[in-house]
Amino acid sequence: MSETAVAVEHHADHAHDHHGSEGFLSKYVFSTDHKMIAMQYLFTGMGMAVIGGFMAYVFRMQLAFPGISVPGFGQVSPGEYNALVTNHGSIMIFWVAMPVLIAAFGNYCIPLMIGADDMVFPRINRLSYQIFLLSAVILLLSLFVQGGGFGGAWTAYPPLSAVGDYNQTSLGASMWLVAVALEFVAFLLGGINFITTLMNSRAPGMKAYDIPLVCWMIVIASILFMLSVGPLIAGAVMLLFDQTIGTGFYDPARGGDPILWQHLFWFFGHPEVYVVLLPAIGITIDIIATFARKKVFGYKMMLYTTVATGVLSFFVWAHHQFLAGIDPRMANVFTVTTLLISIPIAELCFVIIATLYGGSIRLTTPMLWALAFMAEFLIGGVTGIFLGASGADIYFHDTYFVLAHFHYTFYPIAIIGTFAAFTYWFPKMFGKMMNDTLGKIHFWGTIIPFNVIFIPLFVLGMGGQHRRIYNYEHFPELAGEGMYQLRELATYALLVMLAFQLVFFYNCIASWMRGKKAGKNPWESNTLEWTTESPPPHGNWPEGLPNVYRGPYEYAHPDREQDYWPQNEPA
Amino acid sequence: MIDQASTYAADIDNIIIWVAVLAGFWFFVAEGVFFWLILKYRAKPGVKAQYLEGHENHVKKWVTWPHVGILAFDFVIIVMAIMVWYDVKQQLPEPDRTIRVIGQQWAWTFQHPGQDNQLDTDDDIFTVDELHVEVDQTYHFLLEATDVLHSFSIPVFRIKQDAIPGRTITGWFEATQTGEYDVQCAEICGIGHGVMAARVHIEDSDGHAAWVASAATAQ
Amino acid sequence: MAFPKPQATLRSATGIPTGRLAVWWLLASEVVIFGGVLGSYLMHRLGHPEWADAAIHTNTWIGATNTFVLLTSSFTAVLAHQAAERGDGKTAAKFLLFTIGGAFTFLGIKSYEWWYEISHGYTITSNGFWAFYYTAAGLHALHVIAGAIIMGIVAFDAWRNLELQRVELIGIYWHFVDVVWIFLFPLLYIAK
Numbered sequence: 001m002s003e004t005a006v007a008v009e010h011h012a013d014h015a016h017d018h019h020g021s022e023g024f025l026s027k028y029v030f031s032t033d034h035k036m037i038a039m040q041y042l043f044t045g046m047g048m049a050v051i052g053g054f055m056a057y058v059f060r061m062q063l064a065f066p067g068i069s070v071p072g073f074g075q076v077s078p079g080e081y082n083a084l085v086t087n088h089g090s091i092m093i094f095w096v097a098m099p100v101l102i103a104a105f106g107n108y109c110i111p112l113m114i115g116a117d118d119m120v121f122p123r124i125n126r127l128s129y130q131i132f133l134l135s136a137v138i139l140l141l142s143l144f145v146q147g148g149g150f151g152g153a154w155t156a157y158p159p160l161s162a163v164g165d166y167n168q169t170s171l172g173a174s175m176w177l178v179a180v181a182l183e184f185v186a187f188l189l190g191g192i193n194f195i196t197t198l199m200n201s202r203a204p205g206m207k208a209y210d211i212p213l214v215c216w217m218i219v220i221a222s223i224l225f226m227l228s229v230g231p232l233i234a235g236a237v238m239l240l241f242d243q244t245i246g247t248g249f250y251d252p253a254r255g256g257d258p259i260l261w262q263h264l265f266w267f268f269g270h271p272e273v274y275v276v277l278l279p280a281i282g283i284t285i286d287i288i289a290t291f292a293r294k295k296v297f298g299y300k301m302m303l304y305t306t307v308a309t310g311v312l313s314f315f316v317w318a319h320h321q322f323l324a325g326i327d328p329r330m331a332n333v334f335t336v337t338t339l340l341i342s343i344p345i346a347e348l349c350f351v352i353i354a355t356l357y358g359g360s361i362r363l364t365t366p367m368l369w370a371l372a373f374m375a376e377f378l379i380g381g382v383t384g385i386f387l388g389a390s391g392a393d394i395y396f397h398d399t400y401f402v403l404a405h406f407h408y409t410f411y412p413i414a415i416i417g418t419f420a421a422f423t424y425w426f427p428k429m430f431g432k433m434m435n436d437t438l439g440k441i442h443f444w445g446t447i448i449p450f451n452v453i454f455i456p457l458f459v460l461g462m463g464g465q466h467r468r469i470y471n472y473e474h475f476p477e478l479a480g481e482g483m484y485q486l487r488e489l490a491t492y493a494l495l496v497m498l499a500f501q502l503v504f505f506y507n508c509i510a511s512w513m514r515g516k517k518a519g520k521n522p523w524e525s526n527t528l529e530w531t532t533e534s535p536p537p538h539g540n541w542p543e544g545l546p547n548v549y550r551g552p553y554e555y556a557h558p559d560r561e562q563d564y565w566p567q568n569e570p571a
Numbered sequence: 572m573i574d575q576a577s578t579y580a581a582d583i584d585n586i587i588i589w590v591a592v593l594a595g596f597w598f599f600v601a602e603g604v605f606f607w608l609i610l611k612y613r614a615k616p617g618v619k620a621q622y623l624e625g626h627e628n629h630v631k632k633w634v635t636w637p638h639v640g641i642l643a644f645d646f647v648i649i650v651m652a653i654m655v656w657y658d659v660k661q662q663l664p665e666p667d668r669t670i671r672v673i674g675q676q677w678a679w680t681f682q683h684p685g686q687d688n689q690l691d692t693d694d695d696i697f698t699v700d701e702l703h704v705e706v707d708q709t710y711h712f713l714l715e716a717t718d719v720l721h722s723f724s725i726p727v728f729r730i731k732q733d734a735i736p737g738r739t740i741t742g743w744f745e746a747t748q749t750g751e752y753d754v755q756c757a758e759i760c761g762i763g764h765g766v767m768a769a770r771v772h773i774e775d776s777d778g779h780a781a782w783v784a785s786a787a788t789a790q
Numbered sequence: 791m792a793f794p795k796p797q798a799t800l801r802s803a804t805g806i807p808t809g810r811l812a813v814w815w816l817l818a819s820e821v822v823i824f825g826g827v828l829g830s831y832l833m834h835r836l837g838h839p840e841w842a843d844a845a846i847h848t849n850t851w852i853g854a855t856n857t858f859v860l861l862t863s864s865f866t867a868v869l870a871h872q873a874a875e876r877g878d879g880k881t882a883a884k885f886l887l888f889t890i891g892g893a894f895t896f897l898g899i900k901s902y903e904w905w906y907e908i909s910h911g912y913t914i915t916s917n918g919f920w921a922f923y924y925t926a927a928g929l930h931a932l933h934v935i936a937g938a939i940i941m942g943i944v945a946f947d948a949w950r951n952l953e954l955q956r957v958e959l960i961g962i963y964w965h966f967v968d969v970v971w972i973f974l975f976p977l978l979y980i981a982k
Binding site: 151299323324328332347350353359360362371382385391470472478 | 609618661737
């Protein structure tokens with residue numbers, strides 16, 4: 001019996017078992033369906049994004065108008081300020097970018113795009129989310145324990161993070177660390193699931209080069225994560241012991257070394273940038289191919305380049321530590337590797353740009369987001385060269401230039417990439433079209449303020465303004481009127497940007513309730529998720545899992561009248 | 572850009588400007604092509620997109636050649652960065668004077684050599700959050716920390732170096748103009764990180780000698 | 791309640807069974823965790839020759855005995871796998887029980903060793919060597935405990951001839967736990 005026949009039989013049972021007969025808990029809370037777990041990750045991540053955004057609002061208000069009582073928060077003390085910036089960073093990277101880009105869209109897309117009915121290990125998938133949720137709860141609780149939340153920056157350099165007398169938030173610091181470690185465990189479990197699913201569960205006929213790039217990217221990101229996070233997990237155990245039972249792993253007075261943590265952290269921390277970047281690139285390239293009606297320019301080239309980026313990313317970590325007291329000769333090595341990584345990254349950007357050539361571009365809302373990702377990410381990439389060049393980094397290290405640089409990478413990744421993916425797959429997830437006009441209002445209301453927030457911060461960084469300082473009045477050169485005007489400009493822009501997010505939430509709810517029905521394939525896309533119903537039922541293809549006959553990007557094929565060619569359509 | 576008050580400040584600014592030119596060139600080319608393509612290939616009724624694999628040589632060269640260009644520009648940046656880095660961080664010119672800089676939560680202690688110009692002698696002058704240096708003199712600084720990481724940063728000198736408990740890190744600078752400027756802590760060091768400010772007073776040789784003399788009598 | 795496996799779990803585009811593939815990836819992630827601990831330890835050990843003075847207080851004979859216990863338990867895990875290949879779930883379960891016994895013997899000896907050392911004043915906070923000693927061996931012991939628990943579940947199923955492929959999987963994991971110890975033993979005990 002062929003596999004497809006088995007699938008038909010299996011799913012006939014499946015659909016019967018699962019529809020209508022499920023209780024609320026088993027359907028929404030303890031579901032093993034990859035789509036429901038994806039939603040859980042997505043909404044948890046969005047909730048955390050709201051919290052992280054609120055933190056940004058509070059400390060930006062404090063920076064622009066030092067000492068005022070921030071509406072909704074009150075006066076910001078130095079300790080609270082440190083806790084806010086620390087947890088804003090931690091949340092946005094570990095509890096927003098990772099769960100939304102990798103876990104939510106990975107969970108949603110991988111089985112649907114490779115033509116499987118679920119992840120290979122649905123229960124491990126559920127466990128992964130539960131551990132993740134626990135980690136988020138622990139992190140949020142840590143903000144309210146005695147002493148307040150951890151305020152030693154998201155990098156948590158010891159001895160500050162290791163010794164309660166120094167950071168004055170010993171309980172908050174330990175809870176922060178436990179939360180981060182649990183989050184890592186959740187993503188290791190999720191990652192193993194993604195990797196094995198992609199390797200083993202592809203639809204019959206789907207060869208390695210027929211897999212949509214977004215799936216490849218998420219899986220390569222999972223592998224990068226898995227291979228880089230181990231040393232930091234070990235390092236976190238050591239830091240936890242330093243905090244709680246008084247070992248001296250990072251205490252120089254007792255034979256330890258504080259720099260060891262920095263190496264362990266950045267050995268993970270730099271690949272981590274690519275862990276979240278790759279899914280966003282994958283999303284972008286898929287959306288651009290769909291709406292430019294173009295085959296991706298050099299699919300294999302893109303894939304090999306990604307692997308090269310991943311490998312190189314393990315050899316650049318010390319560029320975060322040029323001035324950290326490492327041997328200055330080492331900095332030269334890392335300057336070379338860091339600038340070399342600009343080659344594959346530039347290649348990825350060129351491939352995306354070249355895909356537009358000769359296309360038939362439709363500027364829908366998801367397409368706008370995808371194009372904006374490219375345009376903004378380039379700024380992040382180019383400003384990184386200043387920091388990778390060791391000589392220039394002497395000045396820029398730990399200034400707002402660094403801050404603006406990585407927000408120009410992480411914001412396109414985590415926010416723009418997410419909006420691109422969300423607006424693109426919304427019809428599949430909820431079966432309704434989103435309102436395009438509201439979508440475009442939200443787009444421009446987000447992109448323009450975003451640039452107005454961070455371009456002034458580049459200028460402040462060039463003016464020598466250092467990071468993580470709650471109030472610049474003690475530094476005469478930084479307390480000038482011009483500096484304050486720039487800070488105020490950034491803060492006002494942030495307020496505008498946050499206000500425009502209400503449009504997004506309104507659009508989501510209104511479209512979900514009263515939107516136009518989406519149908520199976522509203523974007524006329526090729527990939528497999530558009531061949532089933534919207535939203536797909538548990539088991540994904542009630543009438544049998546699809547077979548695959550061609551690659552995912554056969555748009556505008558000269559032999560066909562229609563300008564798209566779904567992967568599952570027999571030749 | 573802010574004042575350049577050390578011998579190597581101009582070198583560091585120079586490389587920043589060069590990176591801006593070299594990277595900025597590619598940035599504007601890439602963004603320009605990007606927006607041009609978006610405008611040129613907007614969907615038109617009845618016009619189908621082209622079918623390109625991306626392996627054809629006549630299109631591939633548009634990706635390959637910029638690559639070679641970027642590699643060349645990278646090479647230039649690497650060479651410049653390492654030259655500046657070597658000058659600022661890797662080599663130590665003979666000092667005219669040596670000071671010690673100690674970071675602790677949340678203040679800087681500066682140990683000046685006093686009238687005998689020798690560090691660690693009885694006439695050393697200790698100050699808190701106030702560093703006095705003489706213009707046109709080569710200084711070595713011995714950087715230490717007593718509790719957590721700090722980072723000794725003087726933006727007008729373009730110097731920055733993390734201070735690590737348990738280690739002494741030696742660096743150098745030479746001021747080129749007199750004045751009074753900020754010293755910052757550039758590594759988060761706890762609740763008082765935001766108040767860990769100091770000032771550097773750059774004096775001409777008479778002014779510096781007068782300060783040393785007055786500090787000596789005050790002790 | 792038996793969990794209905796999705797089609798995805800039963801497919802094998804690579805030709806490697808999904809469970810085995812996943813275990814290998816799990817081990818890959820474990821390798822870097824232990825790599826982080828041991829790499830840090832090695833860097834520190836090379837930088838602190840005086841740690842040898844602490845290391846002479848570890849008991850090489852106890853370490854060697856435990857090495858022997860673990861290797862033996864790995865051997866019975868192999869026998870369990872062979873029995874499972876034949877479809878003989880009961881024999882597989884019995885051999886797994888031997889392996890679990892090895893795990894408990896290992897943990898018993900380890901507890902005695904630690905009790906002895908702690909009662910002589912060599913605790914985790916004594917100095918850097920002891921901190922790494924207890925952390926690395928403790929992390930390994932956690933893996934032994936986890937392995938023993940999972941093996942118990944696998945043996946319970948195997949006894950009823952269910953999920954026999956898992957006997958091989960837990961065996962792979964157990965060999966890994968063994969290999970980690972093979973690295974720990976010389977680094978913590980033999981290098982004086």
